[in-house]
Amino acid sequence: MRPSFRCLQVLHSASPRAKSVSFIGLGHMGREMAFNLFSKQLALEPETSRFVVCDAIPEAAQAFQRNFEIHFPGSKITIAKTPAEAALASQTVITMLPSSPHVQQVYTQPDSGILPALRTLSEEQAEDSLFIDSTTLDVRVAQDVAELVARTGGQMVDAPVSGGVVGAKAGTLSFLVGGTEEAYHLASPLLARMGQRIIHCGPSGSGLAAKICNNLVLGIQQIAISEAMLLGQGLGLDPAVLAGVVNSSTGNCWASNTNNPVPGALPEKSPPCERDYEGGFATALMLKDLGLASSIAKARNSPLPLGEVAEKIYAQVIDSNESLIRKDFSSVYLHLRDQMERR
Incomplete structure (x- = not known):
């Protein structure tokens, strides 16, 4: 029997959600971006940093976890089975997915999506949540998802990248960001650990445009x-x-x-x-x-x-x-x- 969102929330309530970062989508781009982000975050806060990874292909998440732990023994990295678990575990969630339908599924799926899980959090926890989506997808879909996140009290930016897998591996990506000024400033330090240029293009959807x-x-x-x-x-x-x-x-x-x-x-x-x-x-x-x-x-x-x-x-x-x-x-x-x- 699948545990309820409320049960999942209780399971994660003891963990320091504010110090945890979840990364969903570990394809060619995502795994390189996550590795840079986690390794640089770990260097800044080695004692308190916690990381969560999630992928539609469980083996991809397992391979990333093994590889990261080889490079950083003792690092606190866990695997979420669903996007809902990832959102409950971390105050900051980054998604790097193939296209519009995948983003809609990850955020809105009733049984396992981010938004249903987010609605089970306290008002304060929801308001402290930040979502960064680096998928290249339809502008309208991105704006709709961002609006749904905003209704929960959370903040979201679209932050597609330029630079390819080579740039992702080297940490030299450019991030084209759409969202409010506040959300942009919250996301910028995290994006800077994965790239060199962070450009605020305007309101929600502007980064994708x-x-x-x-x-x-x-x-x-x-x-x-x-x-x-x-x-x-x-x-x-x-x-x-x-x-x-x-x-x-x-x-x-x-x-x-x-x-x-x-x-x-x-x-x-x-x-x-x-x-x-x-x-x-x-x-x-x-x-x-x-x-x-x-x-x-x-x-x-x-x-x-x-x-x-x-x-x-x-x-x-x-x-x-x-x-x-x-x-x-x-x-x-x-x-x-x-x-x-x-x-």
Whole structure:
């Protein structure tokens, strides 16, 4: 029989909730972000810091716990079976999830969600609760969830990230934050332990609006760099030489100088292409983000000629080769190369 929220609250009532941080979502990005956050928090408050992790795949949470305890023996890190348990255990909860439906489920699910659990807390505990969602999702969904949190007395910011898995691992992410000034200032110290730049973009949903626009640019640029690298090689240029030219000229961009899609093009770096396009920002997620941009653009009658073409190209990448769904989105280069070879 599943324990009630009230029972769970009693179980956690003896723990110092104010000193505990929960992280929900331990995918490629989440696990690197959580590791940086927890390790830096532990360095600041080694005696009182407590951490909770939660993932839809229990093995992911277990693997994170083992890895963290290897690096920091004696650290207080536990696994929550549900988002509700994570919210009851910690005053601060960070979520990093794949998309809108996952956020809705984690926050609103009647039997296991954050919001039903939050409503069982005292008024003071609810008001002291802070929620940071770093998922890239539909702006309207984010605003609706934030409104539900606000009704309980808690505070929430949308804080999607820029910088990819490489930035998450290095702790150099940029956080694009939407929410009230108060919530932004509460979240900033935590975000600073996972990234280098924290930008307040405006009220709830503004961080996501900025992220969607940024990823629109990024998705288009990655295709352009792939096209240029293919063409350059066809003209006899060494990939490293061509990348060096682009990266020191007007074509310079992150898609080339950090995420170049051609093995050997960045000899002093290790982009996903050097690992068979593993460990980066999944093609499926880029397609999702371009879909968000397309949907918003249509609703606002904003022209998106390049974005619509880019969305179709990433859809073709996945349709033509299902193995690229979870590969880094720079694998669009492989799709274009295959097209060239077929011709």
